[in-house]
Amino acid sequence: MSSILIIDDDDQLRKSFHKVLSQEGYNVQGAASGEAGLGIIRKESPDLVILDIRLPGMSGMETFQAIREIEGKLPVIIMTAYGTTETAIEATKMGAFDYVLKPFDIPDMLTLIGQALEAGRFMRTPVEMDVIPEKASKEAIIGRSKPMQDVYKAIGRVSSTDATVLIRGESGTGKELVARAIYQYSLRADKPFLVINCVAIPENLLESELFGYEKGAFTGASHRRVGKIEQAHKGTVFLDEIGDMPFSIQAKILRLLQERSIERLGGRGTIPVDVRIIAATNRDLETALNEGRFRDDLYYRLKVVTILLPPLRERTSDIPLLTEYFISRYASELGMDNRGITKEAMDLLTRHPWPGNIRELGNAIQKALIFNRGTPIHTEEIAQAISGENLGTLPDETTDQVVRKWAREALSVKNEKNLFDSCMDNIASILISEALILSGGNRSRAAKLLGISRPTLHSKIEKYNLKIETSVK
Numbered sequence: 001m002s003s004i005l006i007i008d009d010d011d012q013l014r015k016s017f018h019k020v021l022s023q024e025g026y027n028v029q030g031a032a033s034g035e036a037g038l039g040i041i042r043k044e045s046p047d048l049v050i051l052d053i054r055l056p057g058m059s060g061m062e063t064f065q066a067i068r069e070i071e072g073k074l075p076v077i078i079m080t081a082y083g084t085t086e087t088a089i090e091a092t093k094m095g096a097f098d099y100v101l102k103p104f105d106i107p108d109m110l111t112l113i114g115q116a117l118e119a120g121r122f123m124r125t126p127v128e129m130d131v132i133p134e135k136a137s138k139e140a141i142i143g144r145s146k147p148m149q150d151v152y153k154a155i156g157r158v159s160s161t162d163a164t165v166l167i168r169g170e171s172g173t174g175k176e177l178v179a180r181a182i183y184q185y186s187l188r189a190d191k192p193f194l195v196i197n198c199v200a201i202p203e204n205l206l207e208s209e210l211f212g213y214e215k216g217a218f219t220g221a222s223h224r225r226v227g228k229i230e231q232a233h234k235g236t237v238f239l240d241e242i243g244d245m246p247f248s249i250q251a252k253i254l255r256l257l258q259e260r261s262i263e264r265l266g267g268r269g270t271i272p273v274d275v276r277i278i279a280a281t282n283r284d285l286e287t288a289l290n291e292g293r294f295r296d297d298l299y300y301r302l303k304v305v306t307i308l309l310p311p312l313r314e315r316t317s318d319i320p321l322l323t324e325y326f327i328s329r330y331a332s333e334l335g336m337d338n339r340g341i342t343k344e345a346m347d348l349l350t351r352h353p354w355p356g357n358i359r360e361l362g363n364a365i366q367k368a369l370i371f372n373r374g375t376p377i378h379t380e381e382i383a384q385a386i387s388g389e390n391l392g393t394l395p396d397e398t399t400d401q402v403v404r405k406w407a408r409e410a411l412s413v414k415n416e417k418n419l420f421d422s423c424m425d426n427i428a429s430i431l432i433s434e435a436l437i438l439s440g441g442n443r444s445r446a447a448k449l450l451g452i453s454r455p456t457l458h459s460k461i462e463k464y465n466l467k468i469e470t471s472v473k
């Protein structure tokens, strides 16, 4: 469970943060002054700090600087009001994760908190390489096949340089893990590592996210904003899914690589920045080049140092090792004993083509464990887990038809005010009760299966008044 520290002298605000964040499953602490906050950071090392810039006694900025000294990679979100934005901007230039203007929207704040926690985890959790599965941590690159040995060597070679690296490979092959490993073994390991996902951010926002803007650069630019690249000064920026980066922004990245400087939107001068770029893509860049969607000058510049991650079907010898790793990791996460896997089930795993690569294998093992009833994992559970995977990717017309029929019935028969909500509740309660049945009544496993937190599941069970048949604990 992630822990968050709120430093703000406003008791009311700390209280409401406490309520909202605890409901989300976070462990929350509060401090009314910078001094008290620093004490908590030293003692309990939280995962994220939300810091008000205006504080009695030690100022927000002084507190921020002190936090940097105690734990340089601890993500900090600054809260500011009109009148103190300049200070907040200064703090982002010095590496604060972001700042928000009071009053803020709770959903926006929760999204930002999620992102900041992930950034902190990326910087602070080491990625191990080539370790024994049972001893490996959650963040490890597993595999001993020849192609993986080459990957380890490549990581070793490029880490200690400042070279731009391009990581290529199909979806789920571990590109992000490799990017983090390069960062952690690099000379910049104690400086920031910021991830920009070029597809997740809408095109019109991506440019300002990367490069920042000046006040008045466009309608709505009410104050200056420092971009991620400037924020990562002296550190590393991971441009994920670079194959999907809009053409116009590609030119600016090329310029950053060549001239080591950026320009904020609406800015009048260039700003020198010292960042190392690691990029990744699962796209066929050569086709994109031919179709005019990717700049050839950027392509040639990026591809000088390329690490290619082979698909899992080309290194099936790694499947048993990866399987062992995922069983031991997920069994302990689910609070189960590790009872291994039968030979037949392992054979089935080695024969499957794994179009979704290691991500798909990991998901399948996790599901198989959830279906498991305390014996070694056997063939049926694997088959069930794999076919479940496929259901998600293939259009399943019969399910669709059934749901449509049900929807039409609901729309024609019912004449109630809250039809939409009651239908949604109906579906939710069916989904939850099925998850509970599949997991034998085990709430942690059912929550995992549903992709929601345990407290959220608990509140829905209460809400829908669901009965649970427990077969295993």
Ligand SMILES: Nc1ncnc2c1ncn2[C@@H]1O[C@H](COP(=O)(O)OP(=O)(O)OP(=O)(O)O)[C@@H](O)[C@H]1O
Residues within 6 Å of the ligand: 140, 141, 142, 143, 169, 170, 171, 172, 173, 174, 175, 176, 177, 178, 281, 282, 322, 358, 359, 362
């Ligand atoms: N060699 C490996 N050993 C252990 N776990 C791995 C390995 N490679 C990938 N994983 C795990 O598989 C999942 C997918 O990996 P990752 O996110 O790095 O893939 P990706 O190549 O970035 O995929 P995408 O193109 O879809 O973004 C992650 O949970 C990661 O921890």
Ligand SMILES: [Mg+2]
Residues within 6 Å of the ligand: 175, 176, 240
């Ligand atoms: Mg990725």
